[in-house]
Amino acid sequence: MKKSILLLTLLSLFFVGCSSTPIIEAPKPSDPFASDSDDDKDLDLASLRDSNNILSKRSIYFDYDKDVVKAEYKDLAAAHAKYIVAHPKAKMTLTGNTDDRGSREYNLSLGQRRSVSVKKSMNIIGAQDSQIETVSFGEERADTNCKDDACHGKDRRVDISYEKE
Amino acid sequence: MKKYSLSMLKIFKTFVLFIFVSFISLKASAIETIEISGGGTKQINIAVVPYKEIVGDKVANNRMHQIIAADLYRSGFFRPLEVDGLINKPSTLSEINYLEMTAIAAQVMTLGQVEINNNRIKVNWFLVDINKKTILTTMEFSGPVAQYRAIAHKISDTIYEKLTGIPGVFSTKISYISKIKGRYSLNVADADGFNAQSVVGSPQPIISARWSPDGKKIAYVSFEKKKPIIYIQSLVTGQRMIVANFKGNNSSPSWSPDGRRLAIVLTYNANSQIYLIDPDGSNLKPLIQSAHIDTEPIWSTDGKFIYFTSDRGGRPQIYKVSSSGGEPQRVSFEGSQNLNPNVSPDGKILTYVMQDEGRFRIVLHDLQTGQITKITDGPFDEAPKFSPNGHVILYTHKINGSGELSTVSIDGVVRQSFNITADDIREPAWGPLVN
Numbered sequence: 001m002k003k004s005i006l007l008l009t010l011l012s013l014f015f016v017g018c019s020s021t022p023i024i025e026a027p028k029p030s031d032p033f034a035s036d037s038d039d040d041k042d043l044d045l046a047s048l049r050d051s052n053n054i055l056s057k058r059s060i061y062f063d064y065d066k067d068v069v070k071a072e073y074k075d076l077a078a079a080h081a082k083y084i085v086a087h088p089k090a091k092m093t094l095t096g097n098t099d100d101r102g103s104r105e106y107n108l109s110l111g112q113r114r115s116v117s118v119k120k121s122m123n124i125i126g127a128q129d130s131q132i133e134t135v136s137f138g139e140e141r142a143d144t145n146c147k148d149d150a151c152h153g154k155d156r157r158v159d160i161s162y163e164k165e
Numbered sequence: 166m167k168k169y170s171l172s173m174l175k176i177f178k179t180f181v182l183f184i185f186v187s188f189i190s191l192k193a194s195a196i197e198t199i200e201i202s203g204g205g206t207k208q209i210n211i212a213v214v215p216y217k218e219i220v221g222d223k224v225a226n227n228r229m230h231q232i233i234a235a236d237l238y239r240s241g242f243f244r245p246l247e248v249d250g251l252i253n254k255p256s257t258l259s260e261i262n263y264l265e266m267t268a269i270a271a272q273v274m275t276l277g278q279v280e281i282n283n284n285r286i287k288v289n290w291f292l293v294d295i296n297k298k299t300i301l302t303t304m305e306f307s308g309p310v311a312q313y314r315a316i317a318h319k320i321s322d323t324i325y326e327k328l329t330g331i332p333g334v335f336s337t338k339i340s341y342i343s344k345i346k347g348r349y350s351l352n353v354a355d356a357d358g359f360n361a362q363s364v365v366g367s368p369q370p371i372i373s374a375r376w377s378p379d380g381k382k383i384a385y386v387s388f389e390k391k392k393p394i395i396y397i398q399s400l401v402t403g404q405r406m407i408v409a410n411f412k413g414n415n416s417s418p419s420w421s422p423d424g425r426r427l428a429i430v431l432t433y434n435a436n437s438q439i440y441l442i443d444p445d446g447s448n449l450k451p452l453i454q455s456a457h458i459d460t461e462p463i464w465s466t467d468g469k470f471i472y473f474t475s476d477r478g479g480r481p482q483i484y485k486v487s488s489s490g491g492e493p494q495r496v497s498f499e500g501s502q503n504l505n506p507n508v509s510p511d512g513k514i515l516t517y518v519m520q521d522e523g524r525f526r527i528v529l530h531d532l533q534t535g536q537i538t539k540i541t542d543g544p545f546d547e548a549p550k551f552s553p554n555g556h557v558i559l560y561t562h563k564i565n566g567s568g569e570l571s572t573v574s575i576d577g578v579v580r581q582s583f584n585i586t587a588d589d590i591r592e593p594a595w596g597p598l599v600n
Contacts (some may be wrong), residue, residue: 103505110435135392140370144566
């Protein structure tokens with residue numbers, strides 16, 4: 001029940017977000033002979049690598065059995081969303097992960113739900129689906145030696161990565 | 166207890182046995198009925214006497230009976246008796262001492278001779294009813310010596326079918342995924358875990374392997390391109406092709422009983438949803454659409470339904486839907502969550518993983534009566550798959566984060582772990598019964 005209300009709230013935020021977001025300029029036609037330096041120029045890769053820049057932070061953590069992006073990660077998600085809005089050639093992958101309890105396929109789906117949740121929080125800021133792929137590794141990267149929930153907590157996350165970085 | 170070459174034996178008798186197929190009465194015409202003496206058990210006491218082995222003209226170590234006894238034990242329907250202490254170890258009919266066999270409570274016995282000459286093997290063997298003092302089966306099997314284990318499995322199959330009326334699965338193949346030093350491998354092996362061969366290896370995970378109904382191909386999910394993509398690989402030629410590589414995840418392939426369609430799970434940029442696709446990657450269409458997680462589709466034996474796992478009711482539970490789509494119906498109700506379903510070959514029983522009191526256990530769900538039977542103890546048992554005759558379930562049992570390939574008889578009485586050297590074993594599957 002709570003979850004569905006939350007989902008509705010998220011969805012309505014999403015629609016509000018869409019309508020109030022300024023239209024983004026269409027990307028320039030891509031140059032088939034573009035070199036790495038063109039990528040650097042188009043994608044500002046330095047900002048992704050700069051350890052002082054929030055964009056160098058790439059993991060969003062979740063509570064047990066939850067897919068809600070917690071308040072402490074809103075700025076991080078927003079920064080990456082603004083980055084792809086500003087860099088229309090950038091391609092982002094959101095990879096969901098879970099701990100190793102339950103079946104592998106179901107955990108793949110749970111991890112996916114988390115990456116979709118992060119994507120939706122980015123859509124609110126204007127990030128376009130065409131620049132984002134949501135995938136999941138499920139429990140495949142989980143620490144299989146966890147003894148407590150603090151350890152499992154490190155597995156419950158979405159990792160942000162970029163195509164050309 | 167005798168230690169079989171295969172691995173550790175574990176017998177658990179503490180279960181209340183709800184389901185026990187009274188297999189002897191099923192196909193009366195084809196079966197030899199063995200009188201059950203002694204109470205409380207449905208297992209057949211069999212003396213697997215060492216088959217006398219002669220290589221060239223020299224007496225060699227007797228080995229074949231060990232393979233047969235281990236096969237029959239693992240099935241859960243036989244109790245191979247301790248035979249090392251027998252005074253008389255017959256290898257021909259005239260050498261049988263029936264009094265001694267009766268003394269160890271044998272109901273049936275098998276005996277025989279193995280001759281190996283010029284790289285050829287010939288086995289003459291017998292199955293004998295101790296009470297009636299009659300021959301139930303006598304056969305001669307021969308072939309290249311490389312077929313040693315295959316011939317032993319063939320003998321086990323013959324004994325099994327003679328006494329239960331149901332084909333044995335000792336000559337079938339299984340598959341599993343191993344992880345060794347960070348490298349993953351999809352392996353195909355004999356049903357007893359021997360003769361394992363790698364089908365495909367990768368530094369990235371492989372999951373969800375499923376045999377085609379003709380046993381010639383395996384569909385699986387590989388993360389080698391940093392996301393889950395579905396492949397089909399031929400076991401005959403080794404060639405493979407991509408079935409589904411759409412945006413998002415591509416996972417959980419399941420073959421239709423006629424092998425013409427696959428149920429798969431795709432996400433695009435949303436939650437897991439079930440689709441149908443041809444094995445060549447064409448003719449994609451959604452099966453059902455929801456805002457929830459729908460995954461782990463498996464076809465019913467008659468192809469009319471698809472069972473799947475969904476969180477549409479909150480926690481993951483098993484549902485079913487017509488294979489032409491429509492409104493899903495919930496199937497599982499007990500336990501805090503249920504997932505990872507698999508259907509018995511006769512279509513009457515589901516097995517799945519039930520989380521209950523913090524444990525993940527393998528259960529059987531009788532689809533006619535609704536009866537649930539917990540056949541393992543957990544705490545982390547996964548990925549149950551019926552044998553092609555429905556008598557045994559292959560699954561993984563996790564110990565300290567590392568999976569162990571295991572079998573359990575469907576009455577829950579006999580559980581056995583395969584002794585495979587790997588850091589982790591996961592995602593087992595059982596190949597079909599093919600002639």
